[in-house]
Amino acid sequence: MSTLTYPEVGATRLGPLPDGYDHLRHRAAVGRGRTDFEAAGAAVTEWRMHRAAGARVNASAERAAAGVAVEVSAGLGRLRVEAPCEVVWTAYERDRTGFAYGTRAGHPECGEESFVVELTEDGTVWFSVVAFSRPASWYARLAGPLVPLAQRWYARRLGNVLRRTVSAA
Template sequence: MNTLTYPEVGATRLGPLPEGYHHLRHRAAVGRGRAAFEAAGAAVTEWRVHRASGVHVDASAARAAAGVAVEMWAGVGRARVTASCEVVWAMYEDTRTGFAYGTRTRHPECGEESFVVELADDGTVWFTVTAFSRPACWYARLAGPLVPLAQRLYARRLGRTLRRAVSEP
């Protein structure tokens, strides 16, 4: 059975982030206006920003929704890392769109990560990645402080990729 591996399901939406995990918060401006918000929200919830950032995504649905199974992988051969997740919440609101997935038993980490696009009152479109995680397997523990660094770099890459996607005609 491939079940969620942590008890604090939904903490990236409801807060606070639980203790005993590494916390990540990254926020980036990706555009301006309603059209940019709509484009960014679709790119995030339809897995396009992840795919464009170099991660292979196999999801059980074309769009993020609670209960959708997601298998992701990066790398090749023996250097390939596979991560099994499940969408634990999704939101499609007038000024906020996004989702979070939680780790399942075949994931090297244990925790949750959210990806939210927000249209601010001044028209700025913000993309926020929020996560809590800790190692769940030997190689993630062995990597030590490199894992949080890789997560932060990946969050920044997602923001840059989303900014480019929103600015393209």
């Protein structure tokens, strides 16, 4: 029995994104070539990208796989927000690597978010975040339009962190 808090499981992979949610699409070039692609894919699927961006990640596995429980938290002290999730799909393909997680009970939002690295024919390594979400907690509703702004900021931050991670590899 699923503990996910939304019915549109997998929509970040197959689309279209469902109505009734805020949508986020962010794409950034993070490297070039197979070596950068492999480094970026490993950083994404082994939680290192999130950790390097300042989030705490507690996962039931060291690598993303369907069904893995993940709790991501951010903030300081008592102001830390915990976000329980579950990996709903993964991609471990020749030129595409990544995963999506969906929200579980206790998450301040309701929805799904994917993190995918892709190697295109011209050799560019692209990082994409696709998400749909809506408030599920009183404090997310209270924050109103600030939540999508914070999500966009975090997606850009992840891209920047991943670019730096790849260049250091």
